[in-house]
Amino acid sequence: MSDLSAFPITKKWPAKNPDVIQLYSLATPNGVKVAIALEELGLPYEVHRVDFGANEQKSPEFVSLNPNGRIPAIIDPDGPGGRPIGLFESGAILLYLAEKTGRLIPADPAARYETIAWVMFQMGGIGPMFGQFGHFHKFAADKVADNPYPVERYRDEARRLLSVLEGRLKDREWIMGEEHTIADITTYPWVRGADVFYGGREALGYKDFPAVMAWLERCLARPAAVKGLAVPADP
Numbered sequence: 315m316s317d318l319s320a321f322p323i324t325k326k327w328p329a330k331n332p333d334v335i336q337l338y339s340l341a342t343p344n345g346v347k348v349a350i351a352l353e354e355l356g357l358p359y360e361v362h363r364v365d366f367g368a369n370e371q372k373s374p375e376f377v378s379l380n381p382n383g384r385i386p387a388i389i390d391p392d393g394p395g396g397r398p399i400g401l402f403e404s405g406a407i408l409l410y411l412a413e414k415t416g417r418l419i420p421a422d423p424a425a426r427y428e429t430i431a432w433v434m435f436q437m438g439g440i441g442p443m444f445g446q447f448g449h450f451h452k453f454a455a456d457k458v459a460d461n462p463y464p465v466e467r468y469r470d471e472a473r474r475l476l477s478v479l480e481g482r483l484k485d486r487e488w489i490m491g492e493e494h495t496i497a498d499i500t501t502y503p504w505v506r507g508a509d510v511f512y513g514g515r516e517a518l519g520y521k522d523f524p525a526v527m528a529w530l531e532r533c534l535a536r537p538a539a540v541k542g543l544a545v546p547a548d549p
């Protein structure tokens with residue numbers, strides 16, 4: 315049986331099965347990415363719910379694994395060299411899982427780097443900009459009620475990013491063409507989330523991006539998406 319006692323996070327969230335990947339998460343756009351990838355790969359994992367209501371993501375135990383105090387994070391007991399590894403940042407975790415299994419990323423080196431570029435496009439663009447849009451459009455709407463600038467700025471940037479994605483997807487099934495990859499898995503929870511969590515479908519003009527909408531439907535129809543989007547389940 316694997317010994318994860320070197321990871322203080324396991325004191326707060328004990329591992330029932332320390333031989334499988336430990337996932338610390340919530341069903342947010344960044345959190346579900348890892349669950350979806352694990353479901354796509356059929357890798358066994360144990361999920362630990364990190365309660366934002368109790369600010370658990372900022373607890374010393376959580377921060378010992380991710381100094382940035384944000385979900386998702388993982389421990390893989392079977393990391394490089396057979397030794398346990400802890401990881402944070404959803405993009406890094408997706409890349410790790412893809413490289414560990416040789417799946418969800420093309421084997422061809424040029425296509426592999428292109429996939430990483432699209433993962434970075436989400437991590438540095440879609441995630442942060444959609445997140446700020448959602449903040450001002452929904453969560454802090456009362457604070458900016460007499461100043462339209464923050465919503466307009468992030469709405470316009472989110473729409474610009476959607477138009478980049480539209481161009482990429484108008485003649486492709488998946489972001490990398492025929493292969494469903496971590497580029498898709500990192501991106502679609504955000505396109506879905508801007509609608510489901512922020513109610514942004516109208517403001518972002520989703521109807522103007524038909525290729526993105528068709529791709530989103532294809533992504534959401536995958537069995538791994540159906541399962542992963544509900545991990546961890548609400549208490």
Ligand SMILES: N[C@@H](CCC(=O)N[C@@H](CS)C(=O)NCC(=O)O)C(=O)O
Nearest residue numbers: 342343344345384385386403404405
């Ligand atoms: N770049 C990070 C962002 C992670 C992130 O922002 N997670 C959010 C949930 S989607 C979070 O933990 N928020 C809680 C907080 O900020 O305290 C990643 O992709 O892993």
